[in-house]
Amino acid sequence: MPTPKMAAGAPAERSRPALTPPARRSQGFLSKMAAPSGRSGRRLWAALVPAALLCLAGRAAEEPSTADFDVRPGGEVHSFSRSLGDYTCTFTYSAQGGTNEQWQMNIGVSEDNQLFSCSVWRPQGKSYLFFTQFKAEVKGAKIEYAMAYSQAAVGGQSDVPLKQEEFEITETTVSHREGKFRFELSKLMIVAKTPRDEL
Numbered sequence: 001m002p003t004p005k006m007a008a009g010a011p012a013e014r015s016r017p018a019l020t021p022p023a024r025r026s027q028g029f030l031s032k033m034a035a036p037s038g039r040s041g042r043r044l045w046a047a048l049v050p051a052a053l054l055c056l057a058g059r060a061a062e063e064p065s066t067a068d069f070d071v072r073p074g075g076e077v078h079s080f081s082r083s084l085g086d087y088t089c090t091f092t093y094s095a096q097g098g099t100n101e102q103w104q105m106n107i108g109v110s111e112d113n114q115l116f117s118c119s120v121w122r123p124q125g126k127s128y129l130f131f132t133q134f135k136a137e138v139k140g141a142k143i144e145y146a147m148a149y150s151q152a153a154v155g156g157q158s159d160v161p162l163k164q165e166e167f168e169i170t171e172t173t174v175s176h177r178e179g180k181f182r183f184e185l186s187k188l189m190i191v192a193k194t195p196r197d198e199l
C-alpha cells in the first residue's frame with residue numbers, strides 16, 4: 001500500500017480522497033481466498049492485502065481517516081487509538097532508543113460495512129527504535145488477516161514482514177511474541193470482518 005506523504009504544516013487529521021479502483025464487494029472476497037502458507041503464500045498476501053485495503057479506501061461507507069502520532073522511546077507503555085463508526089483500532093507499544101518518530105494510523109470501513117481496516121506505519125519506511133512490545137487491537141470486528149513488518153515499503157524498498165514466530169494473531173489483536181520478537185517494527189496491517197453479515 002503506498003504510504004501517504006505529509007506536506008509541511010499539514011493538519012494532524014484529514015480525510016483521504018476517495019479512490020476509484022475497480023469495484024469489488026467485500027462479501028466473500030477474503031473468505032474465498034484460503035490463507036496461503038509458505039514463502040510464496042506470503043508474497044501472494046503481500047500483493048493481495050494492499051489491493052484489498054485500496055478497495056476499502058475507495059469504497060468506504062465513511063471516509064477513511066489518517067492521523068499522525070509520535071512513537072516515543074523511553075521504555076514506557078504508550079497507546080494511540082482511532083475510531084470510525086462502531087469500530088476502533090488501538091496501537092499500544094513500548095520502545096527504547098533514539099528520539100520521537102512520526103508514525104501514521106489509517107482506518108477505513110468498506111462500503112457494505114463488512115470489513116474494517118487499520119494500518120499503522122512509519123512513513124519513512126524503517127523505524128530505528130528498539131520495540132520491547134507492541135499490540136494492535138480492533139474493537140467491533142474480528143481479524144480476518146493481519147501482518148507485521150520490520151520495514152515498510154517506501155522509495156523503491158519493499159515491505160519486509162516479520163517472521164511468523166515473532167508475533168501472534170487472535171480474533172481481535174496482533175501482538176509481539178515474548179522471547180521471539182526481534183525488537184524491529186515499522187508497520188502493522190489488519191483487515192477485520194465486522195458482525196454485519198451475521199444478522
